[in-house]
Amino acid sequence: MQVIILPxxxxxxxxxxxxxLRGVAExxxxxxxxxxxxSPLPVYEALERRWIPELAGISAFALDEYxxxxxxxxxxxxxxxxxxxxxxxxxDPNRVHVPDGIAxxxxxxxxxxxxxxxxxxxxxxxxxxIGGSGHIGFNEPTSSFASRTRIKTLTxxxxxxxxxxxxxxxxxxxxxxxxxxxxxxxxxxxxxxxxGEKKASAIARAVEGPLTSMCxxxxxxxxxxxxxxxxxxxxxxxxxxxxxxxxxxHRPEWQR
Ligand code: F6R
Numbered sequence: 001m002q003v004i005i006l007p008x009x010x011x012x013x014x015x016x017x018x019x020x021l022r023g024v025a026e027x028x029x030x031x032x033x034x035x036x037x038x039s040p041l042p043v044y045e046a047l048e049r050r051w052i053p054e055l056a057g058i059s060a061f062a063l064d065e066y067x068x069x070x071x072x073x074x075x076x077x078x079x080x081x082x083x084x085x086x087x088x089x090x091x092d093p094n095r096v097h098v099p100d101g102i103a104x105x106x107x108x109x110x111x112x113x114x115x116x117x118x119x120x121x122x123x124x125x126x127x128x129x130i131g132g133s134g135h136i137g138f139n140e141p142t143s144s145f146a147s148r149t150r151i152k153t154l155t156x157x158x159x160x161x162x163x164x165x166x167x168x169x170x171x172x173x174x175x176x177x178x179x180x181x182x183x184x185x186x187x188x189x190x191x192x193x194x195x196g197e198k199k200a201s202a203i204a205r206a207v208e209g210p211l212t213s214m215c216x217x218x219x220x221x222x223x224x225x226x227x228x229x230x231x232x233x234x235x236x237x238x239x240x241x242x243x244x245x246x247x248x249x250h251r252p253e254w255q256r
C-alpha cells in the first residue's frame with residue numbers, strides 16, 4: 001500500500017480529485033466507485049471545483065445502501081449520492097448506480113448489482129472511507145475476503161457512529177446491502193481517505209496489522225494498487241509514518 005500523509009482534509013480532497021481527474025481524462029467509459037459518509041466529501045468538493053466536461057460521461061457505482069430506507073429518505077444512500085455526487089459533479093443519473101436496499105428479492109438485487117458492475121467494464125477507481133470497526137464499504141469484522149455484494153448486519157459501533165445523520169439512534173437501519181471485499185478488491189485502483197484521530201486505530205490495523213477479517217480494511221494489503229490518504233491525526237498510530245513521508249518526498253519523477 002502507498003501511504004500518503006497530507007496536511008488537511010482539503011489537501012486530501014485535492015490530491016484524490018487529481019488522481020480521479022487524470023483517469024477520467026485518459027480513459028473513456030471511466031467507472032468510479034463512490035463512497036458515502038463524511039470522509040469523501042472533500043474529494044467531491046474538489047471534483048466539483050475542478051470539474052471537466054469528461055466527468056459528465058463517467059459511470060458511478062456506490063459501495064452500499066441501507067436496507068429498508070425508501071429512496072426518498074434524505075439519509076438513504078440513493079439520496080446522499082444524488083445530492084453529493086450526481087448533482088455536484090453533473091453526472092448522468094442513468095449511469096449512477098446504488099445497491100437496491102428495498103428490493104423484494106435482495107439476493108437477486110445483489111447479484112444484479114455485481115452484473116451491472118461487470119457490464120460497465122469493472123470499476124476503474126474505488127474511493128473508500130474506513131469505519132472505526134475497520135470496515136470498508138459496510139463489510140463489518142469477519143467479512144470474507146472473497147465476499148460479493150450481499151446483505152450485512154451493521155455493528156452497534158457503526159450504527160452509533162452513523163446516528164449523527166439521523167434524528168434518533170434507533171432510526172439507523174440494522175441492515176445494509178454492500179459490495180463485498182472481493183468486489184472491492186476487483187477494482188483496478190483503490191483510494192482510501194481517512195481523517196481525524198478516531199480513525200487512527202483502524203488505519204494502523206488496516207495498513208500495518210496482520211491480514212485478518214477482524215479488520216476488513218486489511219484486505220487492501222492484497223490489492224496491487226491501493227493508496228491510503230491520511231491527515232496527521234489519522235496517521236498518528238502508524239509505526240512507519242516517517243518512512244511513508246520519506247517515500248513520498250523521494251518518489252521518482254514518473255510517479256509525480
Ligand atoms: C460509506 C461506507 C463506509 C464509510 C465509513 C466511514 O459508503 O461504505 O465504509 O466510508 O463508515 O464513514 P465516515 O467517512 O462518515 O467516517
